Amino acid sequence: SLDQLADTELPRFTDKTTISKAVLREEIEAVRRQGYALAPEEVLPGINTAAVPVFDQNKSLVAALAIVGSIQHIPARPDPWFVELVVRLGATASRLVGNSASRADI
Numbered sequence: 001s002l003d004q005l006a007d008t009e010l011p012r013f014t015d016k017t018t019i020s021k022a023v024l025r026e027e028i029e030a031v032r033r034q035g036y037a038l039a040p041e042e043v044l045p046g047i048n049t050a051a052v053p054v055f056d057q058n059k060s061l062v063a064a065l066a067i068v069g070s071i072q073h074i075p076a077r078p079d080p081w082f083v084e085l086v087v088r089l090g091a092t093a094s095r096l097v098g099n100s101a102s103r104a105d106i
Contacts (some may be wrong), residue, residue: 014040035087041078048074050083052090056096065090 018024031037037045040048048071054063067074067086074082094101 013043014041014045018042035090037084038076038078039070040074041053046071048076048096050074050078050086052086054090054093054097055099055101056094057100059101062097063093065093083093 007043009023011017011022012019018027029077035052037051038048039051043049045052049066049068051064053061054065056062065086
């Protein structure tokens with residue numbers, strides 16, 4: 001959990017990396033609400049990542065799926081169809097590991 005990082009400084013990889021624990025907590029809550037995460041240029045300049053959680057039959061987080069690419073192909077604010085595709089991939093992966101819940105139930 002994030003609380004375990006209380007005495008740890010978050011590393012900065014680029015000028016866009018989140019290093020504030022308060023901001024990171026807010027971002028994690030947003031990911032929980034929306035069901036996906038974006039990390040435009042947070043680790044490498046020019047690279048964005050779109051990621052989704054994978055849950056098992058117990059609704060436990062067991063994995064994450066990420067699509068990583070150039071910011072020109074995965075912009076900081078991707079098209080809605082792209083986000084929907086990534087979310088569906090996460091839901092499909094969750095079903096494959098035994099989770100039968102819909103996204104709203106997870």
